[in-house]
Amino acid sequence: MSEIPPYWIDPKKNQFKVTITSAKKYEDSYHVRIGEDVIRPAGGGQAGDRGQLIVDNQRVQISDTISDSKGSVLITDNELVEGATGILEIDMDWRLSMMKNHTAEHLFVSVIKNKIEDIAVGNLWIDGEHGSVELLKSKLSLDLIYATEQEVLEIIDQDIPVTSKFVASTCIDPSTRKREGLEEKHDMLRVVNIGEMDSTACSGIHVTRTGEIGFLKVIDVKMNEKATQIEFLTGSRAAVHVSEVYNTVLRRKYSYPFEIEQLGAVLDRAKQAVEDRQKLIDKVNHLLSSGPTIEQIGKVSFRHEYLSGYDASSLKILANQLSTDEQSIILLFNLGKKSQVILRANGMPLEASDYIKGQVIKLGGKGGGRGDVYTGGFVDVEDPMNLYNTIVSEVRKLIS
């Protein structure tokens, strides 16, 4: 490398006089080369720069910058004349966001490596929207990832300087993080330092102080047997995202209502409700297709079923619907931490409560009812299925 390109030493410089050296149509776009090394192509896990080329009165969009063996290629949406000169304007929204994302990635990896030393970095992708880093270590806990995020936020606040320098590959400090085999490929390596805390060989574009990152938010974590993939946003993109999520919650805080601190419990309850509903649908389907479980004990038909997601009054309605003219006992049980039971006696010599009351009290429940219907309930049930089976077998004994 004869001269250090401006994107490494002055990444906020965004306008350059350039000469078009070649422009060729390639499928739906144009591949344009310029004489100056002033726009950074994709590479090292970072996306290419975007921008515009202004030649005479023509504005041509650069949607991406890539590189091949001959240098950088600007992907444009329109044709340009070879030999023309013009102004190159870098898309600074895209670039500044990449700078924030890339420095945030270095910080995140540095902090998490302080916690678990043998974490290596796998695939990396940084663009102007988001960053994504694969940590080659399985089953990293979410708590560890959130603690790392918290520490990175503190370092952002400390506004530590970010600097870069060129070091001969043979003189690289052993503490500098680098990809395997990088020293063999290059004589000189660019090393990016964040204060005294992190040193990484990197060809990416970075902010000059950690404070410029503004904010970091991990927005997704995917884990498999070999690696943990972390996706994150920085700066205003992170702030807007967090704000949107918060407002989604805030909108429901009043109509639900709940306190924001209880959001976790509210979501757990919603998940439970969805699961209960599915169990209920399965059970109702079963009841519709095969009817309730029926045991014939002498002249008495003993029908019993367990369900989930029912309250006492719904159980009562269902018990009425299942009742028959023959001598029968219908026992319905709603399974849950709070369990309800209803027993309906049709044409039986004793009242409904005589078949079940003693058992409900013995098992720590409460209940009541006169005539042919008895309802009972239990709280803090550890094993609802076991409770159901116990009651069924006791009722069966009393019927016989």
Ligand SMILES: [Zn+2]
């Ligand atoms: Zn890097």
